[in-house]
Amino acid sequence: MTLQTAEADFLTGGGEMAAMIRAHDWSTSPLGPIEHWPQSLRSIVSLMLASEFAMCVAWGPELGFLYNDHYARILYDKHPAALGGRLDVIWSELWSDIGPLVDRALGGKASFFENLPLVTNRKGYDEQTWFTFSYSPVRDESGAVAGMFCSTYESTERVQTERALRDERERMSQMFAQAPTFMAMLRGADHQFELTNPGYDKLIGHRPVLGRTVAEALPDAVEQGFLGLLDGVFTTGEPFTASGMLYAVQAEPGGPIDDRYVDFVYQPIRDARGAVVGIFVEGADVTDRKMLERDLQSLNADLEQRVRDRTQELVEAQEALRQAQKMEAVGQLTGGIAHDFNNLLQGITGSLEIVQRRVAQGRVSELDRFITGATAAANRAASLTHRLLAFSRRQPLDPRPVKVNPLIASLEDLLRRTIGEQVELKMVLAAGLWTTLCDPNQLENSLLNLVINARDAMPHGGKLTIETANALLDDHFIASQRDVRPGSYVCICVSDTGTGMSADTIAKAFEPFFTTKPIGQGTGLGLSMIYGFARQSEGYARIYSEVGQGTTIKLYLPRHYGDAEQDEALPGLTQDHATDAGEVVLVVEDDTVVRSLIVEVLGELGYEAVEAHDGPTGLERLRTMDRIDLLVTDIGLPGLNGRQVADAGRAMRPGLRVLFMTGYAENAALAAGFLEPGMSMITKPFAMEALATQIRTIIEG
Secondary structure, three states: OOOOOOOOHHHOOOHHHHHHHHHOOOOOOOOOOHHHOOHHHHHHHHHHHHOOOEEEEEEOOOOEEEEOHHHHHHHHHHOOOOOOOEHHHHOHHHHHHHHHHHHHHHOOOOEEEEEEEEEEOOOOOOEEEEEEEEEEEEEOOOOOEEEEEEEEEEOHHHHHHHHHHHHHHHHHHHHHHHOOOEEEEEEOOOOEEEEEOHHHHHHOOOOOOOOOEHHHHOHHHHHOOHHHHHHHHHHHOOOEEEEEEEEEEOOOOOOOOEEEEEEEEEEEEEOOOOOEEEEEEEEEEOHHHHHHHHOHHHHHHHHHHHHHHHHHHHHHHHHHHHHHHHHHHHHHHHHHHHHHHHHHHHHHHHHHHHHHHHHHHOOHHHHHHHHHHHHHHHHHHHHHHHHHHHHOOOOOOOOEEEOHHHHHHHOHHHHHHHHOOOEEEEEEOOOOOOOEEEOHHHHHHHHHHHHHHHHHOOOOOEEEEEEEEEEEEOHHHHOOOOOOOOEEEEEEEEEEOOOOOOHHHHHHOOOOOOOOOOOOOOOOOHHHHHHHHHHHOOOEEEEEEEOOOEEEEEEEEEEOOOOOOOOOOOOOOOHHHOOOOOOEEEEEOOOHHHHHHHHHHHHHOOOEEEEEOOHHHHHHHHHHOOOOOEEEEEOOOOOOOHHHHHHHHHHHOOOOEEEEEEOOOHHHHHHOOOOOOOEEEEEOOOOHHHHHHHHHHHHOO
16 A cells, blocks of 8 residues: 555655555554554654664564664565564574563663674575674553664674684784794884794793893894894895804803804785884704704715615515505405305205206106206306406496396396395386496396395395486586596486495495405405496496495496306215114205205205204204204304304204314315314315215214
């Protein structure tokens, strides 16, 4: 609504805000129509609008808000919406700080605050500000407090400047005191000492110089011409620099003289008009260096020879360290690979041995299970070989146009079986995903490895998310990476809520042989293979992780524009290996194929075979079963290993016979004193005939 001129006289000369108040629709505001405003409110508004200071008024029980042009600039983005609104809503982010102050003013008591720190949100984000202001009660015609009047100015810039200056002074003071060189500040034409640091005090013999002139405090320096040098710098305004100058220090008249050699500079200090008002002295005591220079060629020759000898020692030590690291890496690689390959070979040879036996017996209807087991083990062995080739980027790839979403979807059942029931699997596959060019088999293998790693990082369960997306990597992003080309990529992201990685682990995660798992439980080639596959496919991989928060691994593959072996025969089982006494054999083995083969053979030979898939389960069998004649256990079990199971079993069952299975060298274990009486060992891969012979020998004593 538009006010009549007579009604708006109190707005005359009030600037832009007066015009806005005049044009504002007040009918629905807390203040009500302007023609009903009391004279007390009109008077304070008239005063506020005419002021050169930032002012505002909060009126009535709902704190209707009015302000002038200068206050509008303080409001920033809150203006002009703040006009006529409620004060507690307008400054909601400050209300816990200023609400009590407003209540005080409405209670009839004025307040003044200087440089009060407040966190405001006037520009779309929180910022630290400071304000100096007063809150005063405003009374209506009856004398009752009807509102609050504020006069303020923002002191943020001044406070920040003062703090910066104070911090700079403190920093300079600390630097001055802690500087390894000597420093002094001289003021005026007579060079009065204003400041010295510990280095300068030490140089002059700890004489009291502050407040005194150079002529008064250092007569020895005057006699040696240093005062004349200072006069020259003060007069000309040109700095003076010296190197290795002798200063004969005589701390007391008639006292001993200490010859010191100094490098120093006299630097003129100027005021705002450019006039020289003082001199800054800085330098270093180089006496020791000068003494060394006096004694130059024989000592240097000897030192150079020492340096050469020491350098040679370091070269040899570094070479020895590199060799040791290389051997440790090779040992870690071969140990893990040997364990994995021997398990796989055991699955192959054992399965084929049973196939041969069943064929000889004419029981060909039962062959599929063992052929399938041998094939699966052979495929896993080939996969392990691919890992070795992948991390070295030597594997033969068969790149083809691949649609990633259907490939991942086809693996869903396998992945769910792999992660188990404790881990929730979520797949977020982007619509319109580009085609990529890669080896689909290696992509499946990489995805399976990432899922297994994520599962292992969530031993108590969690959430595993597989996402796909189109990614455009521009030059700005590429600048922060190494060996990555800009362009269009298909991104495959595997995220878990597991234990996460430290920064040190992330830095090493793609390195070959690096693993955080115990020996025998990983070769350290999983992530190396993935990285090698990505690089060989002209893509790259990246890890994001935080300890305790989980891990995300992103695999980037470039966008594409376009749409079995035989082994030699194995020794066979005979009736000599069988038993008719029904001995009970507990088999503890974490590899499902190997465990099922051993149990199958033992059953054929007349033994009662009881199986356990890990150490704790095996220990429970030892604790609860009535009869166990022999414990057959793999050494490299996860968690509770085979030796720990055997030791605990013997504590409960003294004299328990034990047959260890291992994928490592038998002689190495024997040499370490691993076996005790009543214990034996068989090395994978082994023939089922050899296993049966060992078992018969142990049981018969």
